[in-house]
Amino acid sequence: MKVGVLAVGQVAPEVLNALAQGLERIFPDTNAFVIKQVLPLPKNAYDKTRKQYSSSLLLNVVKAFTSKRQDVHRVLGVVDVDIFVAGLNYVFGEAYTPGSAGLISLWRLRQEFYGAKSDQALFGLRTLKEAVHELGHTLGLQHCRRSVCVMYFSNCIFDTDKKQSFFCDQCYLQASIAISNVG
Ligand SMILES: [Zn+2]
Numbered sequence: 001m002k003v004g005v006l007a008v009g010q011v012a013p014e015v016l017n018a019l020a021q022g023l024e025r026i027f028p029d030t031n032a033f034v035i036k037q038v039l040p041l042p043k044n045a046y047d048k049t050r051k052q053y054s055s056s057l058l059l060n061v062v063k064a065f066t067s068k069r070q071d072v073h074r075v076l077g078v079v080d081v082d083i084f085v086a087g088l089n090y091v092f093g094e095a096y097t098p099g100s101a102g103l104i105s106l107w108r109l110r111q112e113f114y115g116a117k118s119d120q121a122l123f124g125l126r127t128l129k130e131a132v133h134e135l136g137h138t139l140g141l142q143h144c145r146r147s148v149c150v151m152y153f154s155n156c157i158f159d160t161d162k163k164q165s166f167f168c169d170q171c172y173l174q175a176s177i178a179i180s181n182v183g
């Protein structure tokens with residue numbers, strides 16, 4: 001499977017590079033790389049009242065980009081703004097289940113957001129977990145009931161920290177089969 005990591009709006013390149021490397025360690029038979037192009041943050045996705053971006057509208061933009069690329073099977077959009085879906089205060093990410101596009105936000109993954117001291121290693125690990133989770137959805141995986149599995153639903157950052165960056169046995173098997181069908 002070929003995975004493109006795509007910045008939507010301004011995102012630090014070193015974060016994207018580390019993420020692509022991490023994804024290759026987690027997903028079997030997968031080549032992950034950073035797409036050179038940077039998509040602008042669409043103005044219409046910004047909700048002035050909430051001061052957040054609509055996750056679904058951003059995901060649509062990533063999907064539209066994906067449909068134009070024949071060289072990748074999946075595109076993971078990365079934003080460094082706060083995102084929401086209707087009915088939730090915020091989300092860490094969103095994806096088509098199954099589909100070709102996923103999206104993660106870095107906004108709430110930094111320790112600084114929670115008033116704590118910066119921790120780059122923890123930030124990188126959280127980023128990887130959220131990315132693996134959303135790409136898992138694009139492979140058709142649903143949420144897993146095992147709290148240590150990367151497919152466990154993160155309601156808050158504590159859930160993210162509690163789970164691993166990789167799949168449980170069952171989810172891994174499902175992901176492997178899906179990837180072998182993707183190519
Ligand atoms: Zn999920």
Ligand SMILES: [Zn+2]
Nearest residue numbers: 144149168171
């Ligand atoms: Zn699982």
